Amino acid sequence: MSPPTVLVHRDPTVLAKAVAARLVTRLVDVQSARGTGSVVLTGGGVGTAVLRELAASGAREAIDWRNLDVWWGDERFLPAGHPERNETGARAALLDHVDVDPARVHPMPASDGPAGNEPEAAAEQYAAELRAAARPEDHGPVPSFDVLMLGVGPDGHVASLFPGMPALHDERPVVAVRGAPKPPPVRITLTLPSIQAAKEVWMIAAGEEKARAVRLALSDAGPVQVPAAGARGRRRTLVLLDRAAASQLPPGIERIASP
Numbered sequence: 398m399s400p401p402t403v404l405v406h407r408d409p410t411v412l413a414k415a416v417a418a419r420l421v422t423r424l425v426d427v428q429s430a431r432g433t434g435s436v437v438l439t440g441g442g443v444g445t446a447v448l449r450e451l452a453a454s455g456a457r458e459a460i461d462w463r464n465l466d467v468w469w470g471d472e473r474f475l476p477a478g479h480p481e482r483n484e485t486g487a488r489a490a491l492l493d494h495v496d497v498d499p500a501r502v503h504p505m506p507a508s509d510g511p512a513g514n515e516p517e518a519a520a521e522q523y524a525a526e527l528r529a530a531a532r533p534e535d536h537g538p539v540p541s542f543d544v545l546m547l548g549v550g551p552d553g554h555v556a557s558l559f560p561g562m563p564a565l566h567d568e569r570p571v572v573a574v575r576g577a578p579k580p581p582p583v584r585i586t587l588t589l590p591s592i593q594a595a596k597e598v599w600m601i602a603a604g605e606e607k608a609r610a611v612r613l614a615l616s617d618a619g620p621v622q623v624p625a626a627g628a629r630g631r632r633r634t635l636v637l638l639d640r641a642a643a644s645q646l647p648p649g650i651e652r653i654a655s656p
C-alpha cells in the first residue's frame with residue numbers, strides 16, 4: 398500500500414477544478430497506455446463538485462469516454478432515480494453530458510431493482526459484476542481500478558464505511574450497511590480490501606469540519622476507528638484538501654499546491 402501524499406489547494410473551488418484536471422490527465426495516461434480505463438466515483442459535496450467541474454472543462458474531450466468503466470464506491474439504497482442516490486447526482490453532474498457507453502456505467506443496484514429491496518442481495522449482485530470485470534492480472538475479486546475517489550466524513554468515514562461498524566471487518570468485496578449514522582441508514586459499500594485494490598486512491602475533503610478526520614486519516618489510527626486511515630492505493634494515495642480541511646495537520650506533512 399502506498400503512503401499518502403497530501404496536496405493543499407486554496408479553497409473548495411480550486412480543489413474541485415484541480416481534481417477534475419488531474420482526472421483528465423490520469424485517464425488520458427491510462428487510456429493511451431492500455432486503451433481502456435476505470436474510475437470509481439464518490440457521492441458527497443466535493444466528489445460531485447469535481448464531476449461538475451469535469452463536465453464544464455473543455456479538457457473533458459481528451460478522455461475516451463466510451464472506453465471508460467465507471468463504478469461507485471458506495472450507494473444509498475433507495476429507488477432508481479431517487480435524488481439522494483449517488484448515481485443520480487453523478488449522472489446529473491457529469492455522465493448525462495458525456496458519451497459514456499451505458500454498458501460500462503455500473504451503478505450499484507437500487508432498492509427497486511432486480512435484486513429486490515434486499516441490500517444484502519444487491520451487494521452480492523454488485524460483487525458479481527465486479528468479479529466478472531476483474532482480469533487475471535488484477536489478482537483478486539475486483540478490478541484494480543485506475544482511480545478511486547473518496548469523500549471523507551467528519552467522523553472519518555469513507556464510502557459507507559462508518560467507524561466501528563461490522564463492514565470494516567468484512568472481507569467480502571461489497572457489503573450492505575444497515576444503521577448508518579449518516580442518512581439514509583441503508584447503504585451498499587465497497588469494503589477496504591476492494592478500495593485497497595485500486596492503483597490510485599484519492600481522498601478529497603474540504604472545510605473546517607473535516608480537519609480532525611483528515612488529521613486522523615493521516616495518523617496511525619486503526620481503520621476500524623478511522624476508516625479513512627485504511628483508504629490507501631496500491632501505487633498511489635493522494636489526499637487532496639482545501640486549506641480549511643488541512644488546518645489541523647502537523648506542520649510539514651503537506652505540499653501547498655495553490656497558495
Ligand SMILES: O=C(O)[C@H](O)[C@@H](O)[C@H](O)[C@H](O)COP(=O)(O)O
Nearest residue numbers: 440441442443548549550555556
Ligand atoms: O453517501 C455519501 O454521502 C458518500 O458516499 C460519503 O462517503 C461522502 O463522500 C462523505 O460523507 C463526504 O461527503 P461530503 O463531501 O458531502 O461531506
